Amino acid sequence: MSTVEEESDTVTVETVNSVTLTQDTEGNLILHCPQNETDEIDSEDSIEPPNKRLCLSSEDDQSIEDSTPCISVVAVPLSENDQSFEVTMTATTEVAEDEITEGTVTQIQILQNEQLDDVSPLGNEEVSAVSQAWFTTKEDKDSLTNKGHKWKQGMWSKEEIDILMSNIERYLKARGIKDATEIIFEMSKDERKDFYRTIAWGLNRPLFAVYRRVLRMYDDRNHVGKYTPEEIEKLKELRIKHGNDWATIGAALGRSASSVKDRCRLMKDTCNTGKWTEEEEKRLAEVVHELTSTEPGDIVTQGVSWAAVAERVGTRSEKQCRSKWLNYLNWKQSGGTEWTKEDEINLILRIAELDVADENDINWDLLAEGWSSVRSPQWLRSKWWTIKRQIANHKDVSFPVLIKGLKQLHENQKNNPTLSENKSGPGVPNTNTNSSVQHVQIRVARLEENTGISPSPMTALQIPVQITHVSSTESSAASVDSETITLNSGTLQAFEILPSFHLQPTGTPGTYLLQTSSSQGLPLTLTASPTVTLTTTAAPASPEQIIVHALSPEHLLNTNDNVTVQCHTPSVIIRTVATEDITSSISQAELTVDTDIRSADLADPADTFPDEIHHPKLTSETPPFSDACDSKFSDQNSTELIDSMMVRTEEEISVSDLKQEEDSPSALASAYVTEDLESPTIEEQVDQSTIDDETILIVPSPRGFIRTADDIDNESVLPLTTLTDPILHHHQEESHIIGSSLDSPISEDSKDVEDLVSCH
DNA sequence: AAGTATGGTAAGGGTAATTGGAAGCT
DNA sequence: CAGCTTCCAATTACCCTTACCATACT
Numbered sequence: 001m002s003t004v005e006e007e008s009d010t011v012t013v014e015t016v017n018s019v020t021l022t023q024d025t026e027g028n029l030i031l032h033c034p035q036n037e038t039d040e041i042d043s044e045d046s047i048e049p050p051n052k053r054l055c056l057s058s059e060d061d062q063s064i065e066d067s068t069p070c071i072s073v074v075a076v077p078l079s080e081n082d083q084s085f086e087v088t089m090t091a092t093t094e095v096a097e098d099e100i101t102e103g104t105v106t107q108i109q110i111l112q113n114e115q116l117d118d119v120s121p122l123g124n125e126e127v128s129a130v131s132q133a134w135f136t137t138k139e140d141k142d143s144l145t146n147k148g149h150k151w152k153q154g155m156w157s158k159e160e161i162d163i164l165m166s167n168i169e170r171y172l173k174a175r176g177i178k179d180a181t182e183i184i185f186e187m188s189k190d191e192r193k194d195f196y197r198t199i200a201w202g203l204n205r206p207l208f209a210v211y212r213r214v215l216r217m218y219d220d221r222n223h224v225g226k227y228t229p230e231e232i233e234k235l236k237e238l239r240i241k242h243g244n245d246w247a248t249i250g251a252a253l254g255r256s257a258s259s260v261k262d263r264c265r266l267m268k269d270t271c272n273t274g275k276w277t278e279e280e281e282k283r284l285a286e287v288v289h290e291l292t293s294t295e296p297g298d299i300v301t302q303g304v305s306w307a308a309v310a311e312r313v314g315t316r317s318e319k320q321c322r323s324k325w326l327n328y329l330n331w332k333q334s335g336g337t338e339w340t341k342e343d344e345i346n347l348i349l350r351i352a353e354l355d356v357a358d359e360n361d362i363n364w365d366l367l368a369e370g371w372s373s374v375r376s377p378q379w380l381r382s383k384w385w386t387i388k389r390q391i392a393n394h395k396d397v398s399f400p401v402l403i404k405g406l407k408q409l410h411e412n413q414k415n416n417p418t419l420s421e422n423k424s425g426p427g428v429p430n431t432n433t434n435s436s437v438q439h440v441q442i443r444v445a446r447l448e449e450n451t452g453i454s455p456s457p458m459t460a461l462q463i464p465v466q467i468t469h470v471s472s473t474e475s476s477a478a479s480v481d482s483e484t485i486t487l488n489s490g491t492l493q494a495f496e497i498l499p500s501f502h503l504q505p506t507g508t509p510g511t512y513l514l515q516t517s518s519s520q521g522l523p524l525t526l527t528a529s530p531t532v533t534l535t536t537t538a539a540p541a542s543p544e545q546i547i548v549h550a551l552s553p554e555h556l557l558n559t560n561d562n563v564t565v566q567c568h569t570p571s572v573i574i575r576t577v578a579t580e581d582i583t584s585s586i587s588q589a590e591l592t593v594d595t596d597i598r599s600a601d602l603a604d605p606a607d608t609f610p611d612e613i614h615h616p617k618l619t620s621e622t623p624p625f626s627d628a629c630d631s632k633f634s635d636q637n638s639t640e641l642i643d644s645m646m647v648r649t650e651e652e653i654s655v656s657d658l659k660q661e662e663d664s665p666s667a668l669a670s671a672y673v674t675e676d677l678e679s680p681t682i683e684e685q686v687d688q689s690t691i692d693d694e695t696i697l698i699v700p701s702p703r704g705f706i707r708t709a710d711d712i713d714n715e716s717v718l719p720l721t722t723l724t725d726p727i728l729h730h731h732q733e734e735s736h737i738i739g740s741s742l743d744s745p746i747s748e749d750s751k752d753v754e755d756l757v758s759c760h
Numbered sequence: 761a762a763g764t765a766t767g768g769t770a771a772g773g774g775t776a777a778t779t780g781g782a783a784g785c786t
Numbered sequence: 787c788a789g790c791t792t793c794c795a796a797t798t799a800c801c802c803t804t805a806c807c808a809t810a811c812t
Contacts, residue, residue, distance in 0.1 A: 155775075155801070189767075189810085196766090211767075212802080226799075244770070259800075261770075266798065274781090274796075307772065318772080323796070378774080385776070 131200035152204040167199040222256040287312040331375035
């Protein structure tokens with residue numbers, strides 16, 4: 001941004017719609033966006049709430065920092081040396097006292113160059129400085145982190161992969177390329193210029209991390225699976241012949257370089273297998289203590305060079321040494337006690353107390369500290385995994401919901417220990433009142449004030465939306481037309497939400513896909529006026545899909561019940577409440593639309609509300625659909641197809657549940673947790689909301705909902721197209737399962753599901 | 761020629777899920 | 787004792803970071 005003079009204290013660059021760009025002494029661009037048009041811009045005003053300041057780092061033109069979660073900015077460098085840039089900003093400020101006005105949403109477009117790239121991000125998606133350079137060193141990371149940049153590392157979350165896949169898809173579409181592998185493996189560096197930078201949009205990971213992830217995803221020599229004895233033999237030969245030239249060895253074996261490298265690590269000729277002898281254990285302990293300068297009895301869980309240890313132990317590989325030490329020997333040596341059922345409950349409670357929104361935020365070291373029956377932080381974490389699997393759909397529910405589910409589960413176990421003896425197949429939808437596509441209409445109510453108690457900058461727009469059923473759903477033979485739900489703005493004063501939705505069950509009980517016509521763009525577009533546009537800031541799993549969680553589907557069958565839709569994106573939160581009685585109606589029935597975008601630190605809705613757990617026996621589960629089926633499940637499809645899919649998915653549920661019971665004997669029953677947002681009073685919500693910066697307020701809508709008699713417009717609903725992790729494509733060619741599509745392709749569960757729901 | 765950006769590799773710490781042996785139960 | 791279930795140590799395919807190197811570009 002060298003267009004701005006660096007010396008000046010504050011320079012107004014441009015003002016659009018009462019938003020001012022200024023630059024401070026450090027060269028950072030500060031963006032001020034007052035709440036409404038009447039506000040005077042005063043960059044010197046220190047009272048200016050921080051949420052209205054947007055810092056565009058001037059370190060380089062690509063470094064844009066969004067200092068507040070409620071403002072999203074994209075700065076698109078149009079060419080290497082071009083100082084011009086486009087800023088598209090969507091700012092959601094506090095909801096006005098009485099109503100949502102145009103002033104609450106502001107879009108800025110500073111367009112200094114006409115050459116807009118086709119594949120510019122979603123209009124207002126965050127571009128993290130982190131994702132736009134090839135940082136590799138710890139210093140890079142520390143430096144950026146210190147400047148307030150988010151730097152994500154560790155395992156990629158589903159959300160991140162979704163964003164990545166969506167970015168890739170957009171890139172491909174924009175360039176008319178069919179297959180990403182063309183770019184990745186065939187194009188020259190020059191030809192694929194900016195590919196990685198482009199697809200890194202919205203991710204807080206350095207380019208090199210994105211690059212590696214993409215290579216792995218699309219490398220069909222990766223994820224080949226278990227090595228056969230023949231392969232092992234050949235690998236040994238190749239190793240002798242080529243040494244550490246993993247690329248050559250990999251090519252000869254048809255495996256990725258890292259795969260053969262990893263496999264070689266596991267097969268030392270001198271390695272024993274099976275049970276450790278006392279002598280080996282003794283040697284391991286000695287070596288570990290020696291190399292870490294610790295005493296026998298000390299707890300050592302980090303800072304061990306396992307390669308060096310293995311070298312000294314002689315008869316075991318580094319992995320074996322590490323596993324033995326962390327999972328047994330250290331604990332044994334330091335006088336650990338046995339893990340009990342109480343410990344298990346304790347663990348759940350302690351994790352719950354941490355009050356973290358994401359599992360990745362758990363500090364296992366801290367949690368394990370001073371806990372004598374915990375063998376190591378790593379061990380505790382794996383223990384947590386086994387506990388987690390007591391919840392059958394643990395992968396599909398938010399972390400806070402999962403915790404509450406587990407707490408409930410264990411409470412129920414205490415109170416009703418006979419529950420586990422119900423072997424009738426908890427997932428079998430016996431009553432199956434919900435075994436069909438839900439027929440709903442979503443209506444948008446006029447937007448009411450919020451309470452005015454907007455406690456944090458995260459307060460975003462809230463638009464009451466009502467979904468009411470247009471028909472009861474006794475069987476799967478329901479007419480296709482009614483599967484499409486229509487949103488109509490009616491007399492809504494300000495906002496219109498997607499002209500059409502298509503609601504479909506997914507592979508996850510209680511979870512639906514909200515499909516929108518792609519012509520509507522990304523999942524949600526709210527338009528208040530030509531000058532005020534609010535769009536979502538990040539991509540969901542696919543541009544045409546929003547995941548919908550529904551609770552207790554039997555409620556949905558009651559036409560009279562109000563159902564709410566909640567959409568949230570980094571810049572939009574829509575939560576609705578029922579018309580008449582805000583304190584009671586939501587708990588009766590509710591539908592949650594959750595685009596599941598975390599990039600802007602939105603509060604998980606589950607944080608804000610009490611959750612419920614439904615034991616399978618008591619809950620009629622919504623039969624899931626495979627996404628593969630969905631893709632065929634156009635509006636014109638016969639009901640026969642639906643029927644057959646139903647049967648299959650019911651099987652899936654029961655199989656999955658029975659399997660779960662077998663696998664988790666400690667669980668009294670495998671449970672499905674449903675994301676259930678009860679309806680606290682406004683006061684309660686505010687209380688809860690004020691805990692964090694992340695705030696979602698409920699907007700009551702006492703005036704009721706707008707009626708629409710619109711017929712469903714099938715033409716506007718496109719077939720589902722799903723972005724699937726290519727890893728999966730390699731192994732689950734026939735099945736793309738929403739909700740679990742990113743799980744390990746070799747998992748048994750996935751295979752089961754694949755078998756059962758495959759539409760081929 | 762030096763500095764920088766980008767692409768690439770090896771090493772190794774780690775995770776998540778499966779496997780299989782032993783103990784327990786009927 | 788057979789035939790299972792259950793438990794959990796061991797194993798392993800895969801993931802990710804870090805450090806470092808190569809090359810093209812500025």
